[in-house]
Every structure is written in C-alpha cells, then in structure tokens.
Amino acid sequence: MTGPAALAGRPVVAGAGLAGLATALLMDRPCVVLSPAPLAADAASTLAQGGIAAAIGPDDTPALHARDTLAAGAGLCDPAAVEAITRAAPDAIAALAGLGAVFDRRPDGTPDLHLEAAHSRPRIAHAHGDGTGAEIMRALVARVRATPRITVLDHAALRRVIVADGQVAGVLAERAGGTVAIPTAACVIATGGVGALFPTTTSPPGGLGSGLACAARAGATLRDMEFVQFHPTALDATPPARGAGAAPRVLVSEAVRGAGAVLVDETGDRFTDELAPRDVVARAIQAHLAAGHRVFLDARAATHGHFARHFPGIARACLAHGIDPDRDPIPVRPAAHYHMGGIETDLRGRTSVPGLWACGEAASTGLHGANRLASNSLLEAFVCGGFVARDLDATSLPVPRPLPARDTPQPQAADPADVRLLVGRAAGILRTADGLRRAARALAPHVPHDDQALVGALLCLTALERRESRGGHYRTDYPDTAPDAVTGRITLARALPALAALAPVPFLLEH
Template sequence: MNDIVRLAGRPVIIGGGLAGLMTALELAPEPVVLLSATPLGGEASSALAQGGLAAAIGNDDSPELHLADTLAAGDGLCDETVVRRIVEAAPLAIERLAELGVAFDRDANSVLSLGLEAAHSRRRIVHAAGAATGRELMRALVAAVRNRASITVVEGFAARRLLVEDDAIAGVLAEDGFGSTVFASSRVVIATGGVGGLFRDTTNPLGCFGQGLALAARAGAAFADLEFVQFHPTALDGLLRPMRLVSEAVRGEGAVLIDETGRRFLADLPGAELGTRDAVARGVHRHLARGHRVFLDARACLGKSFADRFPTIAGYCHEAGIDPAQDPIPVRPAAHYHMGGVAVDREGRSTVSGLWACGEVASTGLHGANRLASNSLTEAVVMAGWVARSVAATRDTSRMTTALPPAPMHPDPRDACKIVSSSLGVLRDGESLRQAATALLPIASGNSPAADPAAVALMMAISALGREESRGAHCRSDFPLRSAVARRSHITLDAALQAAASLDFLPIARSA
C-alpha cells in the first residue's frame, strides 16, 4: 500500500505496447506509472507488426505525396489537418526511434531501406529485421523504458475501471492476482490497442479485445468511427489463432494472388494486388465465398530469396509445412486494425477531463474509412509526443483515496466474439447488424464477464447499422453505394444502449 501511496498523483499510462511505451518515454523526466496487464509487450499488437512505419524520407518522396496517398485511402473521412501534421512529423519520428535504439534496416551505405506497400505511390516504409519491425521496436523501447528512472513499470495489473469524480478522471481501479488497487491520478492515458480479439479470424493477440474502449465507455467518453475495421487480405490460412500475418510488403515485392487453378483473379482490380486493403480483402473474401481457395504466390518474384527478405514470414510458413520458395501460401482476410476508437483532439484529449488516448485505441482522424498501410505505427509514435506534452502541461489535481469501489468481473470476450464474427465481418448487412444489436444489448447491460466486450461490440454494431453506405473498410451488401456526403460517426455507450433498446439507430451513428 505504501508503494501505491507513493505513486499517487503521477500520470498513469495504461498499456505496454508502442503507444504506451513512447508516451512514457516522451514524458520523461516527469515521473509516470506504466500499467501493463502482462510483461511489457507480451500482449501488444505492436510486437506483431511486420511492415513498418510510413515516412516520406526518400529522394523522390514528400509529405505532400504521403498526404495525398493517406487521403485517398481514407475514402473521404480523414481529417486533412491531422493527416498533414502527422505526415510532416513522420521523418523526425523515425529519427527519434533510432535515437532510442531501434535498428532499422539499411543498405550498404547505411541509408534507410524503404519498402513499398499497397496504395503508397512511393517506397516509404521504414522497416527492421525484414518483416519483424514490431519485434525490433518493442525490444528497443522496452529496454529504454526499463532504463528510465522516471518510469515506474507496474506489470501484472489489469485496469478494470476509470474512477470519475465531478466529471473528471480521479484514478484507475486495477487488479492483479491478489485483489484490487486504486492508482490515484487526475491524468490517465489509455494506450491499450484494438479490438481484434473480438473476431474469430484475427492477426491481433487474442487478449486485445477492446478493454481500453470499455474503460473509456464506462467513464462516459465519446467515440468516433467504430464501424471501421480493417481486414488484412493475406493472413496465413490455417488453424492457428491469432493468425500469422503475411505482410503487404510481400506483395510490394511482386507476389500475386492466385486461386487453386493458378488464375490471378484480382488482376483487373485497380492497383491489382497493391490496391487498397479494403478492396483486396473484399476480392479475396468473395472468391473464397464462391468456393475457391486463395494463395499468395511469391515463387517468381522472390523464389529462394524469400527467406532472406522475409525471414519471420518464412518461419511461419515452414511451421505450417509450406516452403514459400516453391509453394504458394494459402491466405484469407482477418481482422487487423481498428480505425475507430476514443474520439480525441489534436493533443489526444478525450471528451472526459483528464483522459487521453493514444495509438490504435484512439480515433484521431488520420485513417478515415480505411487506414493506409504502415501509417498506424507512425501515428502512435508521433501522437505519443503530443499526448505527453499535453499531459505534462496539465496540472495534477488528484487526491489519494482508500475507498475501493467494487471491481467488475474479469472480462470474457467469447460471447461477443461469436456475434461480432458473424455480423461485423468483411461484408455486412442491416438484418445481421440488427440481430447482433438485439443479442448484445442484454449482455452489455448486465454484470457478467461478457458485459464489457459486449458493450464495445454493441457500439460497433450500432455505428455500422447507422452507416447506410459502403465506404472504405465498411461494406454493406444492402447499401453497396458510397454516399455523396462524407460524415464521420460519433457515439457513446449510453446512446448505443438507448438506440439498441429502441431500434432507432440512425440519429446516433450519423451525428456530426
């Protein structure tokens, strides 16, 4: 207890992935508490990232080109001001990571190697260890965090509720294996990642199922664009969960998608295999739905050099009995990234006083309806700096309390996962979404272990039902056309519960 009292008043960062680590580092030398339910990086999607970070540093590139590519991928829903700020800050973010010890891939002249990914007009993907960028990022940043005396790492504590007094954050209720503890703080940063664990087919750690969104929702925060989930078109098709990712960079090197007959079935798609992720994922999904199998064929473009260029992916393939130098790789779409999240301003502030969000859990306006490949890691690094400056400039008003409110049950996403997987996939329709909302409402309103995951899923389902168009990663079979008016969606948990009870969704999900 004395240790907890000593930490009172310090900013609390929830999450041990890239966004959380960087925010803690950027706050130094101010003392901070970094809460992680697992050992640092243990359940972080960041560690699984393969492609890298997008930054306009090539001689033929510019932030303006990066901006244009991001806006095009975002399909009308990006906040152009936010996009411009982030792409202009991206090159310095790469330098900052290198200062922190990240060993990026370089050529014989020590110049950063740049990869190409879908919907990028230039080679601008900075990567490490071939396709193991996330692993290298986490290695370097975990080491840097552990070496910072100002950062108190508290592992094995899972945040269960945000404490709110007088409409402002007052602390974090957390649990370890022995009981509950309150970390008193008027400044909390949520950096908990995405919602992939709510889907049966996902490339994310199964422990990432929207816990940060649930924390913010129960505290009364507003959310934006929750209906937009990006499905990666080339996850290694097999029984393993989470599914192994076959990076877009493989297609950037010339790999093509074929079916069991050897036909390149997406050759006529704009951009072909390097079209936007949503278009490629839908193409693969529809081909699978017609009874075909789908493979990524890198034999001609990479052949025996595959293992040298992509050692991690080659290892995944060999574990599955596949030699990518000689065999096409079986693939299928899988939930990969959540464009929606806690609605934040340009400093990462949520609508709840004292609460910030950073990384995948936040919705900054960068990604719009469809994230441009490798923009997310860049966003996390850039936003971490802005969030840290905002937190540091905010006066601490916390006071220690010994009163422990009751903690909710340990969350269990299995019930929500069944519903989400069947109704919020690559292709959606109104009837399935209404059925999902009806099934989720009593669970989200209850006190069972399924309540928090169901609350997140309910907000996603209602936002998807309210968007009666197909835009970016959100595709409605009953509304296949893109609306002439581009409008972001906004919602709160209370509004979602009311909407589900009345089946009157449109005013909530379509509010400006």
C-alpha cells in the same frame, strides 16, 4: 483493494505497446505503465511486420504521404491530423533510431524502403525484413527498463476509469487476481484495438477493446467504431489453441505483395490487383473464397528463391506449417487486423473527458478515416504518444484525493466465444442490417456489466446506423458510398436507449 500511496498522483498509462511506451518515455514526469503482460509480450506492436511509413526517400515528401493517406481514408480523414502526423514522420524515424531501434539499410547506407499498397512511393522503413515492430519494441522496452521515473506494473490491466466532479479521479486495475486503485487526475488509454473480438484475427488475445469500454463508461465520445480493417493476407493455416482467447493468425505482410508476389487461386489464375487498397483486396479474396476457391499468395518469382532472406519471420511461420514459400504458394485469407475507430481525441490526445487522454489504436485521431493506409499505425502510435507526452508535461495536474470505496468490477457475463461469433458474423467484411441488428440485440442485455459485449454492441450499432459502404465498412444492402462523408460519433448515454429498444428483454440502463 490496494492503493499504493507511492503511485498516487502520477499519470497512469494503460497499455504497454508502442503508443503506451512512447508516451511514458517522451514525457518528463514520473508515471505508471499498466502492462497486461510482461513488457513487449502480447502487444500488437510487437507483431507488426511491414514497417513504419515516413517520407524519407529522395523522391518523397510529407505532402505526398498525406495525399496517399487522405485517398485511402475515403473522405473521413481529418486533414489537419493527417498533415501533422505525416509531417512528423521523418523526425519519428530519427527519434526511434536515437532510442536504439535499428532499421534496415542498403549497402550504400541509405534507408532500405519498401513499397506497400496504396503508397505512391517506397516509404516503409523496416527492420530485420519483416520484424519492425519487434525491433522497435525491443529498443523501447530497454529504454523503459533503464528509466527510473517509469514504474511498470506487469500483469496489470485497466478495468475502470473513475470520474468525479466531471474529471478523472483515478483508475482501477486488475492485478494478480486483486484490484489496484490509483488516485490520479491523468489517465492515458493506449490499450490497442478490437481484433480479438473477431474469430479470425491477426491481433493478440488481449485486443478486446477494453480501453474503449473503460472510456465509454467514463463518458467519453467514441468515433467511427464501425470501421474495421481486414488484412487481406493472413496465413490460412489453423492457429494453435490459446485458452479462451481468439488465437491470432500469422500475418503475411503487405510488403510481400509490394515485392511482387501475386494473388492466385487453385488454378494459378490471378483475380485482383494485389496493390489496391486493403478493403478492396480483402473483399475480392472473400468473394473468391465464398465462390468455392482457395486463395494463395505466390512469391516464388518475386523473391527468386530467397524468400527467407527478405521475410525471415514469415518464412519461419510458413515452414512451421509445412509450407516452403520458395516452392509453394502461401495459402491466405482475410482476418480482422486494425480498428480505425476508437476514442475520439484531438491532436494533443485529449478526449471529451477532462483528465483522459488516448493514443495508438485505441484512439481515433482522424488520421485513418475509413481505411488505414498501410504502415501508418506504428507511425501514429509513436507520434501521437509524443503529442500526449508533451501535453501532459504542460498540464498542471491537481493533487489527487483518496478514492471512495467501490465494488470490484463484476466478472464478464457473456461467453467470450459467443461474443466473437456474433461480432464476426455480423460485422465482418460483408455486413447487412439484419445481421447487425440480431447481433446488437443478442449483446444488449450483457452491455451494462460486460466490456466485450459493450464494445461489440457499439460496433454493430454504429455499423447499423451507417447506411452506406465506405472503406473498411461494407454493407451489401447499401453497396454505394453516400455523397456526403459523415463522421460517426457515439456515447454510452446515447447507445443504451438504442440497444434497449433492440433487446428481447429489458435491461438496466446503469453504467
């Protein structure tokens, strides 16, 4: 175990997607960024196609953006969070441009804004057609590399948050097969979502919820873990094998449907409203597939033979699989895409554990509620990264104490493929009490020492407890929405006894 003395006392930002890099860039104090891969590689932010939502059009306002966000969230959004983040959106676009991100513009120089599902106005700022995330990350990575006060530890992944006397005292990170211990009173978890816990996903392999597990083991409250958004239109072609991780499917952006593409089956018939909220469209496609049909996104009439001009990245991915979107309908199916739940935070990014902040997909700010509005994720990542940065700059951090000697975290006990299979079957688009109970029971014995099993079990347990259907959570045994919208909160201390009661054999309640 090594502990670089030069880094002691600096805030540690775990994660190098948009939320993590925004936090590091927008604070004034020296900090450390843990990047599990080289900067911008393997980050969900880099893969984001559609764009970033902001009310910058002449007929739009933040109030309209907030209204659409609240409607999509199905009663579980925090109105204060929605108002604060949508109000900050126009300035976020300007700030990103100031950091070097180049957004697409019309010939007259005005922003070229896309329309996406459940938005009442075209308000999606984008770059290179469908390369928004990559462009934003390019700009921010360049700025981070040019900022001496930011120390980036490549190939370093957060493994544990150390808590002493009720507050953060340090972090353990895995790097190059060893463990790096950094004494610090401030840790920001920006590790992304949980999509790679599902067998069919658009998320990169690192999206396993590791930051959520670290927060839970540190005592933090998690919120709305059961709400997973399944993107309706992932390319239905076999992704390349990628080690032990779930290989991500290519996303066919919401913006393609916003441009006029229609969903059809093998007969050419349309069967749903393409611009309905994502959960509605995903369930419609899943039901059509279950009935024995194939599903295609037909953009031929919408893009008039110029698909690649509008969506170059998607066109390249389709052509790699022998599909020409100007001639062929694109085969699609739903895939796990975004986690609305996560580590509960306030609007400063603070969690229930002193010294622990969270932002981006790992956090639950209250913006998304039960169902994220399209393209609000990049917005939340950047804006809330700024909220965290400002709060850290205004917080007096104690001088760190040397960390006590600790055992290296135990290796994962469960087979990751088994975890994905269990979570995918039980907590997919359609859920039942029996399936959720079986999955939680199978995962429970591995929870004390296996982070993937812990996150999967918490997701299944909270989905089991929510006896209704709402947004990204659909129970076939409880298909109606309950009259009262209840926010679900869970801690490891509460979850362990519930999981122990489900487990076929006793397991230690240690964490």
